[in-house]
Amino acid sequence: xxxxAAGRVGVVALRVVRQLKRDxxxxxxxxxxxxxxxxxxxxxxxxxxxxxxxxxxxxxxxDALRAHLVSIQDFDILRLGSESDAERLISEGRLDxxxxxxxxxxxxxxxxxxxxxxxxxxxxxxAGTAKERAGLETTGRTKGAENAIVTRYIFGYDLKMMDTxxxxxxxxxxxxxxxxxxxxxxxxxxxxxxxxxxxxSPLSRVEMVSGYVLGFSLFTILQSATTLFVxxxxxxxxxxxxPLTAMAVVLLLGAGALVLGSFFSNFARSEFQVVQFIxxxxxxxxxxxxxxxxLQSVPEFIRPFSYILPLTYAAxxxxxxxxxxxxxxxxxxxxxxxxxIFFLIFFAAATLMLRREVA
Amino acid sequence: xxxxxxxxxARGVTKSFGRQRVLxxxxxxxxxxxxxxxxxxxxSGKTTFIRAIVRLLRLDEGEMSVLGRxxxxxxxxxxxxxxMTQHKALYPDLTVQENMEFYAGLYGLKKQQRVARLxxxxxxxxxxxxxxxxAGALSGGMYQRLSLACTLIHEPELLLLDEPTVGVDPRxxxxxxxxxxxxxxxxxTVLITTHLMDEAEKCRMVGYMRAGRMVAExxxxxxxxxxxxxxxxxxxxxxxxxxxxxxxxxGYEIEVEDGVVxxxxxxxxxxxxxxxxxSPLDMRLAxxxxxxxxxxxSEAA
Ligand SMILES: Nc1ncnc2c1ncn2[C@@H]1O[C@H](COP(=O)(O)OP(=O)(O)OP(=O)(O)O)[C@@H](O)[C@H]1O
Ligand SMILES: [Mg+2]
Numbered sequence: 001x002x003x004x005a006a007g008r009v010g011v012v013a014l015r016v017v018r019q020l021k022r023d024x025x026x027x028x029x030x031x032x033x034x035x036x037x038x039x040x041x042x043x044x045x046x047x048x049x050x051x052x053x054x055x056x057x058x059x060x061x062x063d064a065l066r067a068h069l070v071s072i073q074d075f076d077i078l079r080l081g082s083e084s085d086a087e088r089l090i091s092e093g094r095l096d097x098x099x100x101x102x103x104x105x106x107x108x109x110x111x112x113x114x115x116x117x118x119x120x121x122x123x124x125x126x127a128g129t130a131k132e133r134a135g136l137e138t139t140g141r142t143k144g145a146e147n148a149i150v151t152r153y154i155f156g157y158d159l160k161m162m163d164t165x166x167x168x169x170x171x172x173x174x175x176x177x178x179x180x181x182x183x184x185x186x187x188x189x190x191x192x193x194x195x196x197x198x199x200x201s202p203l204s205r206v207e208m209v210s211g212y213v214l215g216f217s218l219f220t221i222l223q224s225a226t227t228l229f230v231x232x233x234x235x236x237x238x239x240x241x242x243p244l245t246a247m248a249v250v251l252l253l254g255a256g257a258l259v260l261g262s263f264f265s266n267f268a269r270s271e272f273q274v275v276q277f278i279x280x281x282x283x284x285x286x287x288x289x290x291x292x293x294x295l296q297s298v299p300e301f302i303r304p305f306s307y308i309l310p311l312t313y314a315a316x317x318x319x320x321x322x323x324x325x326x327x328x329x330x331x332x333x334x335x336x337x338x339x340x341i342f343f344l345i346f347f348a349a350a351t352l353m354l355r356r357e358v359a
Numbered sequence: 360x361x362x363x364x365x366x367x368x369a370r371g372v373t374k375s376f377g378r379q380r381v382l383x384x385x386x387x388x389x390x391x392x393x394x395x396x397x398x399x400x401x402x403s404g405k406t407t408f409i410r411a412i413v414r415l416l417r418l419d420e421g422e423m424s425v426l427g428r429x430x431x432x433x434x435x436x437x438x439x440x441x442x443m444t445q446h447k448a449l450y451p452d453l454t455v456q457e458n459m460e461f462y463a464g465l466y467g468l469k470k471q472q473r474v475a476r477l478x479x480x481x482x483x484x485x486x487x488x489x490x491x492x493x494a495g496a497l498s499g500g501m502y503q504r505l506s507l508a509c510t511l512i513h514e515p516e517l518l519l520l521d522e523p524t525v526g527v528d529p530r531x532x533x534x535x536x537x538x539x540x541x542x543x544x545x546x547x548t549v550l551i552t553t554h555l556m557d558e559a560e561k562c563r564m565v566g567y568m569r570a571g572r573m574v575a576e577x578x579x580x581x582x583x584x585x586x587x588x589x590x591x592x593x594x595x596x597x598x599x600x601x602x603x604x605x606x607x608x609x610g611y612e613i614e615v616e617d618g619v620v621x622x623x624x625x626x627x628x629x630x631x632x633x634x635x636x637x638s639p640l641d642m643r644l645a646x647x648x649x650x651x652x653x654x655x656x657s658e659a660a
Contacts, residue, residue, distance in 0.1 A: 008467070023452065
């Protein structure tokens with residue numbers, strides 16, 4: 001095989017752009033789908049915020065208090081592993097407070113930015129401890145029941161749901177569309193016979209996939225630019241970091257989705273079958289990427305999956321860039337690194353699958 | 360005849376798909392600078408043979424060389440090969456011109472060269488007026504023509520055309536064949552598969568495949584001869600019995616049917632000789648059909 005030539009990569013990229021440009025429906029979807037999704041998810045989930053999100057770090061003991069907290073209808077209890085998890089989620093505005101139960105003490109973390117909710121949580125804890133004390137008195141075991149309740153206030157960002165979800169939706173939409181479009185494009189290359197013709201031309205497999213990455217990247221830029229514009233102007237999500245950094249994250253994610261799509265096109269015989277990949281490839285990412293509920297609440301045995309899915313890193317990085325003003329250096333590890341590795345692995349897999357000798 | 364090194368040389372080439380032997384120790388030489396027509400019934404292995412030449416599949420057994428290189432190195436000379444697949448390998452959502460530009464770009468044609476080549480080929484396949492139409496909106500024959508133009512764009516030395524004229528109207532087919540023969544005159548090798556015998560007759564060489572083997576090979580005339588088919592001269596004579604007897608006495612193969620004397624000729628040169636003997640009221644020459652030759656040959660095989 002000859003060395004990759006920029007010229008041929010450019011020729012493939014230009015062709016991909018010409019094809020996509022002509023496909024008005026796809027262009028429309030690329031631009032409007034993110035907006036529609038954001039409205040949908042953003043508002044559907046912000047309604048959910050009326051409940052009180054309370055973290056619970058369970059170190060044992062205090063059965064009556066626990067039972068009391070769980071029994072309160074307005075409380076959404078999220079079980080967490082450690083106090084630091086709870087702290088972080090509160091500071092990110094995803095929890096209103098947390099209760100840490102240990103046999104020797106009860107610690108209460110409250111979000112100082114929403115005092116009303118903090119008050120409700122404190123009152124519930126008081127009531128729960130009172131019940132616990134009453135229970136112990138009837139059984140005559142008063143000793144050790146006089147545990148201190150330590151209360152700590154943390155300043156959360158008090159983010160609206162749209163703020164937390166917006167950046168991640170950008171990643172989700174780019175991933176979804178690039179994956180599907182790339183898989184379909186490669187299936188067509190096969191069924192049209194153009195792939196066979198490439199194989200008998202100076203175009204190498206690396207050049208071909210690179211050309212696709214380049215061509216699709218232009219559309220990813222278009223898509224992320226419009227989405228960023230809409231989330232910041234229409235939905236008022238802050239963009240504290242550089243839009244270029246955000247775009248870099250999305251481009252890397254899009255490139256990963258493209259090679260993944262190319263790779264999976266080998267396992268589908270028709271465009272119709274590509275659609276059947278959605279539940280397999282796309283849905284787990286949506287569920288496990290940490291957009292809708294924090295990764296800490298994903299059951300431990302599934303959590304490793306979250307950490308191999310690219311959307312997890314993209315969502316995390318985008319959130320950091322947009323909400324906290326992170327720069328490239330801040331998200332290099334683990335987010336950009338993970339996205340880069342994902343891209344490289346599937347780039348290699350996709351090119352290897354485009355075998356020259358078909359049989 | 361320019362019998363240098365053959366453009367393609369296959370020795371005992373064998374390929375199976377599962378238990379089916381699609382190429383069965385096929386041995387064939389395709390000389391450079393000729394039009395070579397590969398014929399054979401559906402499923403006889405024509406497409407498989409072409410795909411083996413460009414190494415789209417690996418041989419089970421046998422050896423093959425392409426333009427003087429072993430087939431294992433054929434990827435180094437892909438820029439000298441023009442391969443037209445049986446499915447047309449175009450992008451329906453690009454225009455005629457965009458499709459051609461894309462393939463020109465793949466082969467690294469420079470701008471000036473590309474423009475000139477594009478015009479020339481658009482002219483040849485008669486699509487100049489349709490250059491801005493989407494390929495997907497073309498008629499079947501036009502689509503086929505565009506595919507041919509894309510295959511020729513980089514002026515390949517070796518052309519492998521798998522049924523290039525399917526659905527193309529007779530006038531344009533004529534143009535195509537003139538073009539192919541011109542290419543062969545320039546020293547290029549053109550390997551074509553077809554199911555049309557009248558096309559095969561236009562080729563310098565014909566190979567007839569059956570069940571993965573070469574049943575017969577040679578120029579169209581040689582094939583006819585091999586099958587024992589001769590041109591027949593039909594004579595309407597004033598005294599058929601007498602003239603028939605006279606011709607027969609001189610060693611001609613004669614048959615009389617409904618008073619028409621039929622002479623089986625060894626060659627066309629014999630027409631003159633026959634006419635020196637008899638003066639017919641009317642006559643007709645019946646050329647043998649290549650199709651019949653192949654039917655005979657494949658029955659014999
Ligand atoms: N990739 C493959 N896998 C399995 N069988 C195959 C494959 N390619 C071809 N065949 C079989 O090999 C045989 C020869 O096929 P081939 O396409 O070479 O025939 P052909 O002479 O080109 O026929 P046609 O005139 O219809 O184009 C057929 O029976 C076909 O089913
Ligand atoms: Mg065929």
